[in-house]
Amino acid sequence: MSVAKGGTAALRETLQAKLDYEQLTNCMRCGFCLPACPTFKETGVEAESPRGRISLMKAAVDGLMEPNVMFEEQMNHCLGCRACEPACPADVKYGQLIEQAREAVELHTTQHRWWVKGVRKAVFKQLFPHQHRMRLLGAAMNVYKKSGVQTLIRKTNAVGMFSSQLASMERILPDASGKGIVEIMGTRVAAKGEKHGTVGMFRGCLMDVMFTETNRKTVELLSEAGFDVVIPEAQNCCGALHAHSGEKEQAKELAKHNIRAFQEAGVxxxxxxxxxxxxxxxxxxxxxxxxxxxHDQAIWFAKRVKDISTILAEKGRPLQYAALPQDQGTARVTYQDSCHLRNVMKGGQAPRQLLQQAAGGAYVEMKDAGSCCGSAGIYNMTQPEMSNQILEHKMENVNAAGVRYVVTSNPGCHLQMKLGIEKHGCSGQMEALHIADFLYDRLVR
Structure with a gap:
């Protein structure tokens, strides 16, 4: 694709309007972000670093360079993992800058390939914002897997003829469902034992149809910890993929809808x-x-958001977990950080605390566990070469740890680690699990 609509001059004007210039000038060019950045570590190219991308943004805004195709490619090559933010002594809000730049670029991009246009429209406008359509997708995926069509597709390599990356992802698809968590458990699940509070469960869109069991186990863990769990039926997609892909206005509308839904739930x-x-x-x-x-409603919502690991580690009734079975006594467990949980929500310690409780001495800290796995939303589909390169280095560390379980806190990371395990031929000896699944399966009731 290329920047076309209105030309580079029009794009510069939009960048000037969208980008927070104070944040651009806050960058001291110190380079502390360089070793934290996955794309810089892979390439060693300055433009592939947060510092380099901020320099490109500022140069484009200041009229020192044309925001051309190369500019657009560098904005899109960023994973958005935000590992640079904790490393930055000036507290530059790089995540906000990259989203502002992508929004500006998207407003001026008219030459998406035809299939990219179709996919973007289907995903961002017709699918993710509508929970009932997501359930239809889950039902269709379930039929695809159980009807024999999947077997035929794999035998003929029909997907591989379009994209080898898509074929690889197809092989590790989880069991989807046409029923979400509300259809399975209702909109309220009572606390077990003494009540410690009321929480609202954000069910997600892909989580609700592709990881329905993980959502169910999450609710069960919260109930066991002493929480009434409310699952507002009116909630919708969080808007993350929209915001990361330049569809910021729609992300705002989704946010407003969710704020209303959870405020009415009184959690x-x-x-x-x-x-x-x-x-x-x-x-x-x-x-x-x-x-x-x-303003007030958004602050009310944001300050109440917690990851499941943080809630279980810090609030409610402590849970008891069974030791790993004797026949797996030598099996070890490690944790692959979710970049956004670690870097944005500052929730890197709680999952480790829970895993140490549940796995005991079997827990092992993997080298560079906090570095990105290469999933990054849909990055592994839009930038497969860089994604696979990052994943390969991640798997080197996983294999060196010699573990049986790789535990994650995000569906994209979960699928990416499954992909790495599949590519390395370790499916029989190693398993990727969401932390809610791992904890629930070892829960002592």
Missing amino acids: DFIVSNAGGCGAILVEYDHLLHEEPEW
Whole structure:
């Protein structure tokens, strides 16, 4: 694709309007972000670093360079993992800058390939915002898997003829469902034992149909910890993929809908079990900061958002977990961080605390566990070469740890680690699990 609509001059004007110039000038060019950035570590190219991309943004705004195709490619090559933010001594809000730049680029991009246009429209406008359509997708995926069509597709390599990356992802698809968590458990699940509070469960869109069992186990864990769990039926997609892909206005509308749904539910906390969702939910106040009429509601929402690990580690009744079975006594467990849970929600310690409780001495800290796995929303589909390169280095660390279980806190990370395990031929010896699944399966009731 290329920047075309109105030309580079028009794009510069939009960048000038969208980008927070104060944040651009806050960057001291110190380079502390360089070793934290996955794309810079892979390439060693300055433009592939946060510092380099900020320099490109500022140069484009200041009229020192044309915001051309190369500019657009660098904005899109960023994973958005935001590992640079904790490393930055000036507290530059890089995540906000990259989203502002992508929004500007998207407004001026008219030459998406035809299939990209179709996919973007289907995903961002026709599918993710509508929960009932997501359930239809889940039902269709279930039929695809059980009807024999999947077997035929794999035998003929029909998907591989279009994209080898898509074929690889197809092989690790989870069991989807046409029923979401509300259809299975209702909109309220009572606390077991003494009540410690009321939480709202953010069910997500992909989580609700592709990881329905993980959502169910999340609700069960919360109930066991002493929480009444409310699952507002009116909630919708969090808007993360929209915001990361330049569809910011639609992300705002989705945010407003969710704020209304959870305010009406009257909850103490809003619990997410997907790091990518949680990171935008906790920043709804920034997403809507230009709309003063939403100021108080957005702050109310954002300050209540917690990851499932944080809630279980810090609130409610402590849970007891059984030791790993004797025949797996030598099996070890490690944790792959969700970038957004670690870097945005500052929730890197709680999952480790829970895993140490549940796995005991079997827990092992993997080298560079906090570095990105290469999933990054839909990055592994839009930038497969870089994604696979990052995944390959991640699998080197996983294999070196010698573990039986790789535990994650985000559906994208979960699928990416499954992909790595599949590519390395380790499916029989290693398993990727969401932390809610791992904890629930070892829960002592």
